[in-house]
Structure formats: structure tokens, C-alpha cells
Amino acid sequence: MHFPEELKYTKTHEWVRFTDEGTAYIGITDYAQDQLGDLVFVNLPAAGDDLTAGEPFADVESVKAVSDVNSPVTGTVREVNEDLADAPEKMNEAPYEAWFVLAEGITDQAELMDAQAYEAFVESEG
């Protein structure tokens, strides 16, 4: 299991990579994709949609089940990774490259952990 140092993590297994204070990429963690299994579909928001920290903004589907993806931040969707819709397996293969959205205008964030804290959290869950 992989926990890149430069990312922040949520308790609901999303990662966030801030490019500056108000802008960040968002995706799901290695642990999340491992738990979900083979992902075959992602339902993404549109550019301009609002994001609310701790609220679902997308969902991912494995062959077995549907799971919500929560936003780690409050802000607006600037860009959506449309490639993910055509190749959902990228979320399994490279979860930290498979970003869902680029958020901008960030005004608030959920409770975020650093890599070490998140790794400990995952261990406590497993």
C-alpha cells in the first residue's frame, strides 16, 4: 500500500494535492481502490459545479457496488478528468495519478491527515 508524502488524506479515503492555497487536485486513495475492487464506472461532476467539504461529488462503481466519493474541500470544479470516464481502470492502476477534479476557490476543507496519520488510520480500520 502506497501513501505519498506530498498528499493530504480524508477519513473517507480521498486524497487531495494542493497546488496552491486555493487550488487542488482530488482523487481516491490506493487503499480505497483496493477495498472497492475492479472499478468499471465513474460518475463525475461538471466544470463549474460546487464542491462542499465532506459531501459526495462523484461516485465510483466496481462490478459489485457503488460508492460515493466525498470532496475534501469546499470550492468549485475548475476542470474534470474526462479521461477517467473512458478508462476507469486507471483508478485501480495508478490511484494517485487518476485525479477526478481540479478544485479552485477553496474556502474550507474537511479534516485532513498527512501520509503518516492516514497510514495509521488505515491500519486501525483494517
Added chain:
Amino acid sequence: MELKRTPLYETHVRLGGRIVEFGGFEMPVQYPTGVIKEHMAVREACGLFDVSHMGEVLMEGPDAVKNLNHLLTNDYTEMEDGQARYSPMCNEQGGTVDDLIVYRVSDNHYFIVVNASNREKDVAWIQAHVSGDVKVTDVSDSWGQIALQGPKAEAILSRLTAPENIPEKSYHALWNRDVGGICCIVSRTGYTGSDGFELYVPADQTAALWDLLMETGKDDGLIPCGLGARDTLRLEASMPLYGHELSDTISPLTAGLGYFVKMDKPDFIGKAALEAAGKPLQRRVGLKAVGRGIPREHQAVYAGDKCIGQTTSGTHCPYIGYPAAMAILDREYAQVGTRVEVDVRGRRVEAEVVKMPFYKK
């Protein structure tokens, strides 16, 4: 309720199987390879499944056939030794108590295989409705069951047993056959839509047979498969699953299983209700998602603003490569080619009624 374990529980844990509850058992839903690879292995090479949770019931005695014909909708009059025959089992209202497979072992001796989650209900139902000289025994705990499924299944099995121990035809089985030194029932059946075998094996030798099969088949691409792949495979092959396409209130005719309901047979439980109901108002159909999204079970299906039924199962099907569902719809919308919409968590996904099965070997 305490969960049961099959004789292969330790094997699944050793192989990294992710364990979930199913039908009162702790079963592997998938192994580290994942559901898609497991599914594809069965279509293109071979997969190995633990199906020991299934129930086995013996029916013996001079009145066995008479009772089977009374309890079940299919006709058991003309059968050869070793032959297997699928049937729904109806209640008095024409709903379905379970769907099962009956093997004729020999004259007056039948072996019935039922769904794990219905085992107690079925045995009680059968006991309550048999008459005459017949004995019913639940032997589930004595048997393990391993399914070897896929185009390479026969080649793998051939390395462990003589050709005369392999049934040539599907839905036939051979009793007391030596497979790698273990005495098995070798049945050419399965729940995947691919060729393959189900091996019934004494519970205490199930783990040994599993290891032997895995070792023998590994160069052919044989991998262990969990319940996740079992479900996507049966859906791709459009096979009903009890609790989804069949239930106490869904009749086999609604489920499109009329072939297994012999209305010209003398009386059987549920016949009067099925006759009185006439042509069912709703029918099971196959749906192919045309729009983006994956229909899942228990989602409403619409034609415009009108709700015309509900999905019973649905997922992304790895081999055919598109999301497919089964649904029970008002009859007038059951024609192949009909366009409908499925309410996928508040979003309408367009789908088309297509011919079943989605996959045929």
C-alpha cells in the same frame, strides 16, 4: 445467527480471499486477482469455485418420482441414471420456494441440490409435502462442492481421471469416480454459462481436491474465483438467482422459465394458481444499458413517466463489455428492441430490451 464455514475456509484465507457473509456462510467474494480477471479466466481459460455452501438433499424410496413430480414443476418421469434436471419448486400461490437441480442416482434414489440460503426452508417444505413411501435426508454437511468452469475444464480434469469418468453431455453426472485418488460425483453442470464441471466430494477431502485441481490447472490459467465473479458470470449468462429473479412471490412463468414448468403434467403444487393466473402480466427481460451508467438491482424502470417494473440484478459484465441487467417488466414492454429508462440513483439511464442470454458459448 452464527456463520458457517465450508471445508475450504482455511484455503480461501490462505489464498487471500476477501471473506463476506453469503447465505449464512463465510465465503470469498474475490481473490487478489479481482473480479474481472476471475470472470475472464472462466470465459477464456478456467476458474475454480468453492460452492460447498449449496445444500444437498437425498430423496429415496419407491414413491420418490411421484413426490418429485408433485413438488416440482418439471417432469421427472423419464430420466436416465446420472441425469440432472433443473426445476423451480412452487408454493400454492404459484410463487417460487426455490430453484434446484435433481439428479437421478438410480431407480428410487435422487440427489437434490438447493440454494444455500434456502436449505432449511426447502427441507422443511419438502418434508411437509411428501407422502407415501419416501425418505428425505439433508446431507449437506457431508458434502463439499467444487466447480471447475471454463473452456479448459475438461482438459484439466482429464489429467486427473480416466475418460470414462467424464460425462460427455451437459446435465449428466457420474457417481463414485476416482479423481486424483478422491472419490467424487462428477457432474457436467455449472452456473457460469461456460462449459465445466461440478465435483461433489466428501467434506473431509474437499480441501485436498481443491489443491490438486489448482496444481493440475495452473499452467492452463486456472485461478480461484469468488462469489463476485460467480454473480457476474451467471448474470452474463442470464441465469436467474433466487432472491432476485425468483422469490416466494415471483412465479417461474414471470421469470421466463416456462420451459421448466410442465403444465400438461398431472397435478403439482402451484399448478392451479398458475393456471388461474393465465399469461403473466409481467415478464423477465434482459436490459442492455445504452446510456452511461450501470443499472443495479431493485431500480425502477420507466417508459416515459410510467413505471413499468423493476430491475432484479445488474452490473457491468466483463466479457460482453457493457452494463447489463435483468428486470421484471409489464408484458407490453418486454419485446426485444423496446427502449426504456432505468432510474439509477435519481438519474435516468437509457436501456434497451435485448435477447437473453447476453452471453452464449
